[in-house]
Amino acid sequence: MAVKRLLLTIVLLAVAAFGVTFTIKNPQDVAVSYYFDIVLEGPLALFLLAAFALGVVFGFLANVALVLRTRRRLRVASRDLERAQSKSQREAPAATQGVLPLKEGV
Numbered sequence: 848m849a850v851k852r853l854l855l856t857i858v859l860l861a862v863a864a865f866g867v868t869f870t871i872k873n874p875q876d877v878a879v880s881y882y883f884d885i886v887l888e889g890p891l892a893l894f895l896l897a898a899f900a901l902g903v904v905f906g907f908l909a910n911v912a913l914v915l916r917t918r919r920r921l922r923v924a925s926r927d928l929e930r931a932q933s934k935s936q937r938e939a940p941a942a943t944q945g946v947l948p949l950k951e952g953v
Contacts, residue, residue, distance in 0.1 A: 866892070 870892040879887045879894055887894075 866896075869895075 870890070873891045875891060876888055877891045877894060879889075881887070
């Protein structure tokens with residue numbers, strides 16, 4: 848577990864160092880044009896960070912939808928299993944009437 852945490856720390860430090868050096872090496876402002884003649888101006892690193900953050904948010908939302916769908920399926924399957932087990936238990940005594948119990952160790 849300690850090795851995993853160490854590797855994660857190293858990766859995070861490397862990503863942070865890359866971000867800082869990228870920002871230092873690319874200080875120029877850029878203009879981003881969008882629909883309806885909207886033009887945003889600002890540092891390149893800021894726009895890249897915003898694009899990355901939007902990607903994280905959309906990925907998270909897509910994952911949440913998948914998790915919710917899977918939980919609903921699990922709930923339905925659990926309910927079906929409980930119904931089947933209770934039905935089986937109600938029918939089990941009738942099915943075993945007249946059957947001799949097995950000896951242990953046989």
